[in-house]
Every structure is written in structure tokens, then in C-alpha cells.
Amino acid sequence: MPVKLHIYSRLTKYLLIVGLSVLAITIALGIILIQQSRSALLSSIQNHMLDIANTAASMLDGDTLERIKSGDPETKEYKETYTILKRFHDKIDLEYIYCIRDMGNRKFVFLLDPSEEDPGEFGSPVVTTEELARASKGEAAVNKEPYEDNWGSFYSAYSPVFTASGKVAAIVAVDFSSDWYEQQIAAHIRTLILTALIALGVIFALAIIITKISRSRYRTILHSLHQIKDEINQLLEVIEHLTYFQSPKNVITKVPDSIITTVYDIKGLRDLMASIQNAVQHKVEAVMDHAYVDGLTFLNNQAAYIKAIHEVDKKITDGTPLIIAVFDICGLKKINDSCGYETGNMAILDAANLLKSVFRPENIYRYTSGAFAGIFHNIPEDAVQSQFAALEEKIDLLNRTPNLYKVPLTIAKGYAVYTAGTDADSNATCKRAEQAMYNDKARYHTQSAAMYNDKARYHTQSAATHDC
Numbered sequence: 001m002p003v004k005l006h007i008y009s010r011l012t013k014y015l016l017i018v019g020l021s022v023l024a025i026t027i028a029l030g031i032i033l034i035q036q037s038r039s040a041l042l043s044s045i046q047n048h049m050l051d052i053a054n055t056a057a058s059m060l061d062g063d064t065l066e067r068i069k070s071g072d073p074e075t076k077e078y079k080e081t082y083t084i085l086k087r088f089h090d091k092i093d094l095e096y097i098y099c100i101r102d103m104g105n106r107k108f109v110f111l112l113d114p115s116e117e118d119p120g121e122f123g124s125p126v127v128t129t130e131e132l133a134r135a136s137k138g139e140a141a142v143n144k145e146p147y148e149d150n151w152g153s154f155y156s157a158y159s160p161v162f163t164a165s166g167k168v169a170a171i172v173a174v175d176f177s178s179d180w181y182e183q184q185i186a187a188h189i190r191t192l193i194l195t196a197l198i199a200l201g202v203i204f205a206l207a208i209i210i211t212k213i214s215r216s217r218y219r220t221i222l223h224s225l226h227q228i229k230d231e232i233n234q235l236l237e238v239i240e241h242l243t244y245f246q247s248p249k250n251v252i253t254k255v256p257d258s259i260i261t262t263v264y265d266i267k268g269l270r271d272l273m274a275s276i277q278n279a280v281q282h283k284v285e286a287v288m289d290h291a292y293v294d295g296l297t298f299l300n301n302q303a304a305y306i307k308a309i310h311e312v313d314k315k316i317t318d319g320t321p322l323i324i325a326v327f328d329i330c331g332l333k334k335i336n337d338s339c340g341y342e343t344g345n346m347a348i349l350d351a352a353n354l355l356k357s358v359f360r361p362e363n364i365y366r367y368t369s370g371a372f373a374g375i376f377h378n379i380p381e382d383a384v385q386s387q388f389a390a391l392e393e394k395i396d397l398l399n400r401t402p403n404l405y406k407v408p409l410t411i412a413k414g415y416a417v418y419t420a421g422t423d424a425d426s427n428a429t430c431k432r433a434e435q436a437m438y439n440d441k442a443r444y445h446t447q448s449a450a451m452y453n454d455k456a457r458y459h460t461q462s463a464a465t466h467d468c
Helices: 002-059 062-066 076-091 130-136 178-212 215-239 257-263 269-290 302-318 332-339 341-358 381-399 426-467
Strands: 096-104 107-112 147-149 152-162 168-177 322-330 364-366 371-377 410-417
Touching: 002 076, 002 096, 002 152, 002 168, 002 178, 002 341, 062 076, 062 152, 062 168, 076 096, 076 107, 096 152, 130 152, 130 168, 152 178, 168 178, 302 364, 302 371, 302 426, 322 341, 322 381, 322 426, 332 341, 341 364, 341 371, 341 381, 381 410, 410 426
Parallel strands: none
Antiparallel strands: 096 107, 096 168, 147 152, 152 168, 322 371, 322 410, 364 371
16 A cells, blocks of 8 residues: 555656646747737737828828818818728728828827717817827827727827828828727637636646556556657647747657656546647647738738648649639739829739639739739639639729729739649749730730720821811
8 A cells, every 4th residue: 555655646746747847838838929919910900000091191182181171071172081081991991090180289180080970070189199299290100009089999000191292281090999909819818827727727636536546547548648749749840830939849858758657647638738739729820820911912922822832842743633823913013103002002902802702812822012823722724714704804894983093903814734744843833824924914915005006096087187
């Protein structure tokens, strides 16, 4: 009996040591992931708000805003500004968008608010922040800390609107509720606390149960629990992708084999490790997924495209059908030069929405300014051809309605099917797809030149008729 008690005491001690170590690692990883998530989420929100504010400000006329002297919705200036802001408010997921006027001495008031429910009244005061004061001097800015007003707690982005003479006529403000952000962070913290409490409870419960385990079950349990070591290694390989975690496999190698062997003689530890692995891996995936999303279109970005191509090259020899498509917005440089880059961004958004409406968004990547790529597995070539035709119809439908960039939106496109023996890798397939796209773009330029010549002949004939 004394021998058995000695064995159980030793096992319990080792269990507590390793269990508390696991608990400490879980808490440390959770804190790191929460800080990473907080920083990444806030940065994403701020950049998105600032993009919206800059785009809206670029579409407003400063001289028109300067002529608004009252909140009368029947005035021409008020209607023009209201229509533009209302479009942003309805089409983009944001809390509020409105115009602010600088009254001097760090005092600011509402100029125009398109909100239908409880809008800010013309001339009513606006909470002054350092970022708003910077915007009044001509510099776009976004709040680093939330502030409170009569409508709640918000982060805001501010972008100045200039008159023709370069004076700041007004400031466009875009609000995002801080409550949603804090709820997301609070959910992460609750998950961490719950995981830690569960781990702690299980550890102490196991410490009590281990003293009652019969030695006849030792080898059976030991064989089963040795599998946990492999599962922990898999978890650490996932965490190894994070730049702030150095050589995570050393966590296992530093633990003596004798302790691991003893600790694994515990029923239920495998379930504990699995729950910790799932909780940590979900957080890691959330952080890593954020790095592969394009901030303007919310499609896969260039980094995601490079990663996908590498994965394709690993599997390209298994005979799985592969089609790569390339899309490019024709005349985007002309839109940027004549209407500004903000308007060009609207054209890119329209193109992205068209592609998402025809193809599955997870298959589409934005890898340069106006260029997109599609990677399709196990899709017949005739299905891609049908989708190309559907895309043309949607482009034609879009061009029948007026747009902000004042020219028809045209997307040059091409695709290529991976051919074993012809294509050394996916890069060769991509080059053939690009060539098909360039051929399509050449037809676009030829048609544009023909339309220009037709117009020139028409004006020449009109002039000749007039001379007669």
C-alpha cells in the first residue's frame, strides 16, 4: 500500500506541474492572440472608414458646400450633397456619414446628415476631437480612441472637402460604433477565461481521479494518451506560422520524457488537449485569414493568390482539372487620370461585384490595381465559357445605367486550361490566360478606335452637307 500511495502521489504531482504549465501556455497564447486580433481588427476598421471618407469627400464639391447657409432640404446645394451622402449611407455598411462645418476656435457643427432616423440638425454642435481638428486644417485623420456623443460611442474618420481656391469648405465624417468592436474583443476574452477555467477544473479533477485509477488500466491509457503528443506537435506547427512565436516545438522537447510518460497516465487529458488545440487554432486562423483579404473589394488579395498558386503547383500532377482566368479593367488609367483615383476605385468595386455575382468569390483574386484572377478546380471548360457570357451580359446591363466614371465599364478577359505536357507548371497556364486576355483587350481598343473614326466621319459629312 505505501508503494501505491507513493506512485499515485508522484503521478499527481507531475500531473499538476504539467497541467499548470499547459494552463499558463493557454493563457499566454490567448493574451497574445487577443492583442493581435484587437490590433488587426481596429486597423482594418480604421483603414476602411478612412477609404470611405476620402472617397466621399472627393465626390463632393467644396464650393457647393460653402454655399449651404441653412438646413433647407429644398435648396439645390443641399439636394446635390444629400444625394451623394445618401448613396454612401445606403450602399456601404457603416453607422453614420455626414458633413461638418468648422466654426473656428475648435468649434464644429453639423452641416448635413442624410440619416433618416434622428439625424444631426443643421448647426448643432459636434464633439471636437484632435483628429477632427487636424481634418479642419486639410489633413484626413481617423480616431485612435473612441469618443461619446448623443448617439453613442464611436470611432470616426474625417476627410476635408476643398473649394477651388484650396480652402477647407467642410469635413466628411464617417462613424463606426465602438460597441461592436468591444463586443468582439469581449467575446475573445470570455473564450480565454472559459478555456482557462475549464482547463483548471479538469486539471484538479484529474488530480483527484488519478489517485483512484487502478494500475491495471495504466498501459491501456498510456498507449492512448501517447497520441496526444503528436496532436500537440500538430498544434504547434500551426502556431509556428505566427511571426511572434519562436520555435514552438521546443515546448515539447524541453519536457522530460519521464514526465510526459507519467502525465499521459491520466484519463481525459486527450480531450483537454483537443479542446485547447481547437480554441487556439480558431484564433490563429482568424488572424491569418485577415492577411489574405483585399481591403477595397474584400476579395482574396495578392498574397492569397500567391499562396493558392503554390498549392496548385503541389497538386497539379494528380490530374485534377485546372483552369486559370485573368480579368483586367480596360481604360482604368483613363478613369484615374480624368476623374481621380477615388472614382477609379468605384470602377474597381463595380468590376469586383460583377465578378462576385458570376463566379464564386473564393475563386477570385485581386492581384494588381485593376487586374483579377480566377483559379478553378474541377470545373468544365464550357461552364467557364457560360460564366464569361453571363459576365458580359451583366457588364452590358451595368453600362445602361449612368455611372460616376462617365465611360462604359469594359473588362478584358481570358482563360487557359492546364495541359499536361504543354504547361510545365501553373505559371505557364497563367501566361496563356494572360495572352488570351491581351487579345481580348486588343479587340476592345480596335472597337474603340473604330467608334472614334465613325464619329470623325460623321462630323466630316455633316460639315460637307452644311457647305452645300
